Amino acid sequence: MMSAVVSIPDRTRAGGEQTDEWHLVRAASGGDSDAFASLYTRYRSMVHAIVLAHVRDYDVEDLVQDVFISAYGRLASLRDPGAFGPWLSTIARNCARDHLRERARRNLRLVNADLPEVSTAASQNERRQAVEVLEAIRSLPETYRETLVLRLVEGLTGPEIAARSGLTHGSVRVNLHRGMKLLHQEIERRSLR
Amino acid sequence: MNEDYLWDRSGDPDPEIARLEKLLGPLRGDALPLEMERLSRESRRSGLLVRWGAVAAALLIIVAGTAGWSVSRQQQRWELVSLDSGTRLRTGVERGAEIRTDDSTRLQLRMGLIGEVTIDPSTRLRILRTALRESRIGLDEGTIHARILAPPRLFFVSVPSGEAIDLGCAYSLAVSAGGEAVLRVTAGMVALDGDEGTVYVPRGAEATLSHRGVPGIPRYQDADPRFIEAIDQWSGDRRGLEDLLALARPRDRMTLWHLLRNGSPDQRRLIAERIAELEPLPPGMTVDRLAGGDRETVDRLGEDFGIRPSSRLGSWMRAGWRALTSGPWIERPLRLSGIPRRIAS
Numbered sequence: 001m002m003s004a005v006v007s008i009p010d011r012t013r014a015g016g017e018q019t020d021e022w023h024l025v026r027a028a029s030g031g032d033s034d035a036f037a038s039l040y041t042r043y044r045s046m047v048h049a050i051v052l053a054h055v056r057d058y059d060v061e062d063l064v065q066d067v068f069i070s071a072y073g074r075l076a077s078l079r080d081p082g083a084f085g086p087w088l089s090t091i092a093r094n095c096a097r098d099h100l101r102e103r104a105r106r107n108l109r110l111v112n113a114d115l116p117e118v119s120t121a122a123s124q125n126e127r128r129q130a131v132e133v134l135e136a137i138r139s140l141p142e143t144y145r146e147t148l149v150l151r152l153v154e155g156l157t158g159p160e161i162a163a164r165s166g167l168t169h170g171s172v173r174v175n176l177h178r179g180m181k182l183l184h185q186e187i188e189r190r191s192l193r
Numbered sequence: 194m195n196e197d198y199l200w201d202r203s204g205d206p207d208p209e210i211a212r213l214e215k216l217l218g219p220l221r222g223d224a225l226p227l228e229m230e231r232l233s234r235e236s237r238r239s240g241l242l243v244r245w246g247a248v249a250a251a252l253l254i255i256v257a258g259t260a261g262w263s264v265s266r267q268q269q270r271w272e273l274v275s276l277d278s279g280t281r282l283r284t285g286v287e288r289g290a291e292i293r294t295d296d297s298t299r300l301q302l303r304m305g306l307i308g309e310v311t312i313d314p315s316t317r318l319r320i321l322r323t324a325l326r327e328s329r330i331g332l333d334e335g336t337i338h339a340r341i342l343a344p345p346r347l348f349f350v351s352v353p354s355g356e357a358i359d360l361g362c363a364y365s366l367a368v369s370a371g372g373e374a375v376l377r378v379t380a381g382m383v384a385l386d387g388d389e390g391t392v393y394v395p396r397g398a399e400a401t402l403s404h405r406g407v408p409g410i411p412r413y414q415d416a417d418p419r420f421i422e423a424i425d426q427w428s429g430d431r432r433g434l435e436d437l438l439a440l441a442r443p444r445d446r447m448t449l450w451h452l453l454r455n456g457s458p459d460q461r462r463l464i465a466e467r468i469a470e471l472e473p474l475p476p477g478m479t480v481d482r483l484a485g486g487d488r489e490t491v492d493r494l495g496e497d498f499g500i501r502p503s504s505r506l507g508s509w510m511r512a513g514w515r516a517l518t519s520g521p522w523i524e525r526p527l528r529l530s531g532i533p534r535r536i537a538s
Contacts, residue, residue: 065227
């Protein structure tokens with residue numbers, strides 16, 4: 001007898017109850033800006049990581065704001081409130097790619113002095129090293145790039161990454177494992193140790 | 194690497210991961226508050242734009258239909274079909290889904306414009322990404338047969354120690370319980386990328402990927418069994434290499450090309466000379482340049498076998514695919530021009 005098991009990640013609690021986040025998204029799509037501000041607090045790190053994984057300049061913070069503003073304007077088109085995290089990820093990636101295309105179109109060049117600012121009083125050398133490692137991460141396939149930035153820059157754990165991105169724990173684990181291996185190789189290749 | 198620490202910071206800190214966290218943490222930036230004033234403006238603006246967007250979307254669909262191209266959400270949706278009964282088991286298969294077949298069930302994963310994957314019995318796989326710009330599944334164990342319609346480097350299969358990168362083709366991929374992968378290509382070309390290197394497998398050839406991420410040397414399935422045995426047993430010695438080279442046919446130059454890429458200078462000399470013996474080298478190419486390991490020359494030889502690690506045509510195809518399939522009628526109905534956007538190189 002045929003048997004195939006197909007399991008889809010369940011974004012609601014057992015018994016069909018909707019999560020707290022589901023209600024926040026529904027409220028925000030009805031115009032509740034406070035509800036949306038709560039979603040911003042919850043997802044800011046994820047969006048920041050995705051944008052940082054793509055964009056090579058210091059406009060990251062502006063782009064993060066752009067992503068959320070754009071998402072707010074399009075909430076009505078989100079059919080499944082439980083899919084807010086993955087839906088927002090797509091918007092963030094598209095926003096980052098659009099930004100890069102726009103920069104290329106305007107032929108804007110990044111000057112060496114335009115390194116991203118860091119919020120602590122890190123030395124110039126440490127900051128430069130951080131940016132070089134970030135460049136190494138950006139050279140990796142997109143799937144690993146974003147997961148690594150979420151883990152190493154934003155400080156999210158594997159379960160937190162899974163919860164926000166909609167990926168299964170298994171997928172995040174594989175992304176982290178393979179991503180770190182590739183990153184080590186890239187760091188060695190670039191002599192960044 | 195301390196996997197527990199990497200996963201959720203449990204256990205003893207891994208020194209390298211902790212070093213990277215300390216180095217990269219400052220790039221987190223300041224958590225600025227949401228710009229509420231912009232939010233209010235957006236709220237007023239979006240009502241008007243939805244109306245204009247609907248009109249513009251309708252116009253674009255007319256243009257696209259006239260041009261003979263239509264990418265509907267239906268075409269994008271992935272679905273799972275039983276090959277035994279022909280019934281559709283699930284539509285809208287999304288990222289995060291896991292599929293497991295028992296020892297007698299065959300399914301087909303239909304991926305819209307991307308292509309289709311037949312899933313053999315006793316197979317476990319995961320859906321990792323379903324975007325038209327990059328689609329990826331993870332094969333944990335079992336066998337799949339893929340027929341891909343999308344341009345090169347848009348469909349990927351992750352296996353325990355690497356990935357198969359579609360370069361425009363049809364192939365079978367099997368993963369054992371121990372994590373070893375075996376790839377057999379029936380049309381086009383597939384790149385098999387492991388932690389320890391990448392190989393290119395053309396139509397009629399096969400290659401393995403060990404559980405440690407070491408790719409085996411691709412060989413044609415119709416090669417002389419003694420040649421195959423010689424490759425598998427070669428331990429890097431000169432005598433073994435000479436025996437192996439003596440058994441190669443002209444068609445086996447593809448296999449020798451892979452040996453050439455990774456050989457020592459002495460080995461490359463022997464291999465290059467044999468390649469030139471089996472068939473004349475392309476104009477302008479010499480044994481000395483091949484033996485010297487000149488990357489451009491080696492890559493150009495690969496083109497003789499259809500191996501183009503970074504093909505310009507492939508880049509153009511991907512650019513065209515993305516321009517046509519990431520249009521506003523799929524994702525963003527508010528940005529419309531009816532003309533494919535320029536794609537940055």
